[in-house]
Amino acid sequence: MPDEITVQELDPERFIEDKVAEIRSAVGEGTAINALSGGIDSSTVTMLGHRALGDRLRTVFIENGLMRAGEPQRVAAVFRALGVPVEVIDARDAFFAALAGVTDPEEKREAITQTFYRDVFGRIVRESGARYLLQGTILTDIDETVAGIKRQHNVFAQLGIDPQETFGYQIIEPLVQLRKDGVRVVGRALGLPKEITERIPFPGPALSARVIGEATRERIEIVRGATAVVERLLSGTGAFQYMAILHEDRVTGMRAGERDFGLQIEVRCWDSVDARTATPTRLPFETLERLADEILRDVPGVVSVTYNIAPKPPSTMEAV
Amino acid sequence: MPDEITVQELDPERFIEDKVAEIRSAVGEGTAINALSGGIDSSTVTMLGHRALGDRLRTVFIENGLMRAGEPQRVAAVFRALGVPVEVIDARDAFFAALAGVTDPEEKREAITQTFYRDVFGRIVRESGARYLLQGTILTDIDETVAGIKRQHNVFAQLGIDPQETFGYQIIEPLVQLRKDGVRVVGRALGLPKEITERIPFPGPALSARVIGEATRERIEIVRGATAVVERLLSGTGAFQYMAILHEDRVTGMRAGERDFGLQIEVRCWDSVDARTATPTRLPFETLERLADEILRDVPGVVSVTYNIAPKPPSTMEAV
Numbered sequence: 001m002p003d004e005i006t007v008q009e010l011d012p013e014r015f016i017e018d019k020v021a022e023i024r025s026a027v028g029e030g031t032a033i034n035a036l037s038g039g040i041d042s043s044t045v046t047m048l049g050h051r052a053l054g055d056r057l058r059t060v061f062i063e064n065g066l067m068r069a070g071e072p073q074r075v076a077a078v079f080r081a082l083g084v085p086v087e088v089i090d091a092r093d094a095f096f097a098a099l100a101g102v103t104d105p106e107e108k109r110e111a112i113t114q115t116f117y118r119d120v121f122g123r124i125v126r127e128s129g130a131r132y133l134l135q136g137t138i139l140t141d142i143d144e145t146v147a148g149i150k151r152q153h154n155v156f157a158q159l160g161i162d163p164q165e166t167f168g169y170q171i172i173e174p175l176v177q178l179r180k181d182g183v184r185v186v187g188r189a190l191g192l193p194k195e196i197t198e199r200i201p202f203p204g205p206a207l208s209a210r211v212i213g214e215a216t217r218e219r220i221e222i223v224r225g226a227t228a229v230v231e232r233l234l235s236g237t238g239a240f241q242y243m244a245i246l247h248e249d250r251v252t253g254m255r256a257g258e259r260d261f262g263l264q265i266e267v268r269c270w271d272s273v274d275a276r277t278a279t280p281t282r283l284p285f286e287t288l289e290r291l292a293d294e295i296l297r298d299v300p301g302v303v304s305v306t307y308n309i310a311p312k313p314p315s316t317m318e319a320v
Numbered sequence: 321m322p323d324e325i326t327v328q329e330l331d332p333e334r335f336i337e338d339k340v341a342e343i344r345s346a347v348g349e350g351t352a353i354n355a356l357s358g359g360i361d362s363s364t365v366t367m368l369g370h371r372a373l374g375d376r377l378r379t380v381f382i383e384n385g386l387m388r389a390g391e392p393q394r395v396a397a398v399f400r401a402l403g404v405p406v407e408v409i410d411a412r413d414a415f416f417a418a419l420a421g422v423t424d425p426e427e428k429r430e431a432i433t434q435t436f437y438r439d440v441f442g443r444i445v446r447e448s449g450a451r452y453l454l455q456g457t458i459l460t461d462i463d464e465t466v467a468g469i470k471r472q473h474n475v476f477a478q479l480g481i482d483p484q485e486t487f488g489y490q491i492i493e494p495l496v497q498l499r500k501d502g503v504r505v506v507g508r509a510l511g512l513p514k515e516i517t518e519r520i521p522f523p524g525p526a527l528s529a530r531v532i533g534e535a536t537r538e539r540i541e542i543v544r545g546a547t548a549v550v551e552r553l554l555s556g557t558g559a560f561q562y563m564a565i566l567h568e569d570r571v572t573g574m575r576a577g578e579r580d581f582g583l584q585i586e587v588r589c590w591d592s593v594d595a596r597t598a599t600p601t602r603l604p605f606e607t608l609e610r611l612a613d614e615i616l617r618d619v620p621g622v623v624s625v626t627y628n629i630a631p632k633p634p635s636t637m638e639a640v
Binding site for chain 1: 425532533567568570571572573574575579582587605608609611612624625626633635636639
């Protein structure tokens with residue numbers, strides 16, 4: 001396990017200086033590559049890498065079709081404003097092809113991971129000529145996995161890089177001694193805006209984790225619309241996390257006076273300190289009614305909206 | 321259409337006297353039969369029929385396995401206390417056999433109707449020798465159907481009684497000039513307790529309408545448990561209707577520290593005047609939390625509970 005640097009011990013300016021030097025020393029005259037998701041970890045790594053390597057860092061943002069409304073554009077704009085070039089790769093077809101017919105939550109997660117590492121980012125890495133891979137791994141990510149060499153071998157395997165070749169590749173993980181709170185401090189010191197540093201938790205499989213059953217383009221579009229309403233209305237509540245979930249069950253509704261089986265959206269809004277336990281936020285009923293009204297108005301096909309009232313445990317934050 | 325008697329015009333004592341006389345005159349020295357569900361309409365007809373015919377009315381209560389916890393026993397006890405004999409027929413096997421593998425809401429409804437009329441009650445009527453069938457049809461039931469002869473022929477056809485034989489049968493519908501409010505007044509005048517006259521609306525297909533997907537014995541048992549919690553906690557709210565719905569979608573939960581795909585119960589509680597439009601009752605959050613806690617505690621396999629926040633329209637009161 002790497003030595004932890006707690007947020008109390010952390011001197012962000014010195015940390016940045018040290019990591020920039022380490023990255024420069026590791027990469028030398030070579031080139032590096034990293035994938036930016038817009039989350040705090042990969043955003044902080046992008047800033048560190050850019051400060052260390054300038055143009056010798058290639059940062060790609062994989063548009064997987066599962067992001068929130070306007071998210072690829074917003075993330076690219078944030079980094080453009082910071083003078084950091086980001087290449088947006090449209091890989092939507094690859095992800096939706098991999099998700100076709102997949103309904104089991106674990107299989108969905110696996111399809112997305114495989115598509116990301118092997119088919120999309122793996123290909124880019126292999127074709128790039130870059131031998132240095134910057135990753136936003138944090139201490140929490142490796143708490144429960146086998147640390148060190150074996151883990152890094154796994155990353156190369158995921159990327160479709162032959163173990164015989166891996167001597168030529170190196171993974172650089174500048175954040176591996178930090179936890180989330182420390183990364184936020186470093187990210188702020190690197191000039192990342194609040195939109196990135198204070199972003200509510202968002203799952204790796206993105207909106208596919210917000211769809212029960214198959215994550216088709218159409219169903220992702222529906223949950224994307226509902227997510228936009230939920231985030232607009234709940235961003236001021238101070239809640240830990242909030243989300244819209246598209247159910248697979250059809251429920252009866254009325255459209256133009258006719259019975260019509262329609263869609264149901266579940267809204268969850270959580271109060272939590274560390275995500276280990278959580279309780280539904282006691283939203284005012286006016287807010288719940290407004291959530292329902294705007295989702296029913298803005299999202300085609302939805303006839304029913306519910307609000308989660310069960311705590312974690314036995315519930316979990318995400319439904320899928 | 322029958323002449324309507326509005327609740328303002330209604331003189332319940334005179335109405336009862338008239339209908340008792342009409343039933344006696346129609347049945348003469350014959351025997352009559354009726355099915356009691358425990359709803360206000362069939363309960364009122366049972367009281368009128370008993371007053372008119374005494375032992376010459378045979379009242380059957382079909383236990384279809386889809387009732388709420390303790391309901392067959394409670395209904396039988398109410399009528400026993402009023403001196404009215406009720407025969408409880410255990411037809412659970414027939415209903416669950418008919419529902420096996422049926423997931424479409426309309427097909428479920430049809431399976432229950434067919435089983436009730438043709439297989440269970442139809443057989444009892446045909447074997448009973450009774451030629452007079454008392455029914456709790458009210459004016460609202462026939463507003464949108466073809467009134468009169470054709471409708472009555474349909475009832476006989478549903479009962480599996482050959483149209484050639486129907487000359488021998490007669491349907492008596494003493495409540496057909498009333499609406500629900502009028503029936504309540506008559507029911508009270510006949511001595512029916514509040515438990516019957518003020519019962520919240522309950523759908524014809526009973527708990528099978530509260531299960532999305534297949535209504536197996538196990539799934540009905542689950543929604544029955546959740547319904548008991550919901551009725552216990554919400555009966556004092558003055559709401560128009562309240563219910564628990566078992567979803568077919570599985571959601572992630574935690575049991576004993578392990579991820580576990582579990583069941584979701586949706587609670588609906590409606591404010592409404594006439595069921596044509598309705599809004600979710602603004603329950604205090606304490607009540608919502610108690611609903612979730614008691615459902616999670618009492619109902620095996622449930623890991624998630626939601627509260628409906630969408631109005632009718634575009635939602636409907638029932639989900640199935």
